[in-house]
Amino acid sequence: MAAQDSTAVSRRAFLGGHDPTDVMPWTTSEIMREACTGCGACVEACPEGILHQGRGGHPVLDFSSPCTFCAACAEACPEPVFDLERDPPWTAVAVVASGCLEPQGIACRACEDACDHDALRARPMLGGRAEMRVDADACTGCGGCVPVCPTGAIQIREQEPADA
Ligand code: SF4
Ligand code: SF4
Ligand code: SF4
The missing domain is CATH 3.30.70 (Alpha-Beta Plaits)
Incomplete structure (x- = not known):
């Protein structure tokens, strides 16, 4: 480790x-x-x-x-x-890191339920697993998904400007 x-x-x-x-x-x-x-x-x-x-x-x-x-x-x-x-006030959005439980086959999706902007969605994978995807256009970066994540897998990060 x-x-x-x-x-x-x-x-x-x-x-x-x-x-x-x-x-x-x-x-x-x-x-x-x-x-x-x-x-x-x-x-x-x-x-x-x-x-x-x-x-x-x-x-x-x-x-x-x-x-x-x-x-x-x-x-x-x-x-x-x-x-x-x-x-918008900033370019920050949620980023789901490797600690997320869903790709490991452990059901969670607490962040999906917590998001008022419908910005987090589970994309099904083989074997009953899923990948949590962030819709960067819908995400406001409010951080409402951060405290509900049991593994601390979600971070709010500033995006690079598109023309940088
Ligand atoms: S930061 Fe806010 S808008 Fe973005 S995914 Fe999390 S709860 Fe939804
Ligand atoms: S909630 Fe706090 S950090 Fe967010 S805009 Fe208001 S004063 Fe600033
Ligand atoms: S709350 Fe955390 S562990 Fe649960 S699905 Fe969302 S990112 Fe994964």
Whole structure:
């Protein structure tokens, strides 16, 4: 068995077992790195309590519950980090990693049931197994599927722009 990254493990333990992301709506990780001073105003403002201060004080989203896209974080920020004109707010979508139970023949599909946007679908495979597929056009990156996954297999990741 491959050794796990101890930093990732400790971050997961700290953030409630979910894989956190430093991507935020209405900005990009690149802009965040350049413009965020780590003041923590967004963290204080989030009514869902899903933001924490990570490296350099920069916000990380723990997805212990979904992001409602309420924009309180962006409105509280005193720096030019967020652009509320961005539509959609970000390019982040759910990604199902190798820990998913369905390809192993273990019935689950908790994420499919949790998604309000019909963005997660099981694609049947041989032997009663299935592969969970994300419809990137339907997925908002809200993270509603993250806390229901019993194996922590779902991550929210920023997609590369199509013309990059
Ligand atoms: S949009 Fe709202 S729920 Fe989502 S991280 Fe920002 S403050 Fe929290
Ligand atoms: S991130 Fe939200 S929209 Fe995307 S698959 Fe998960 S629950 Fe559905
Ligand atoms: S909730 Fe997790 S383990 Fe269950 S089907 Fe979805 S990705 Fe797989």
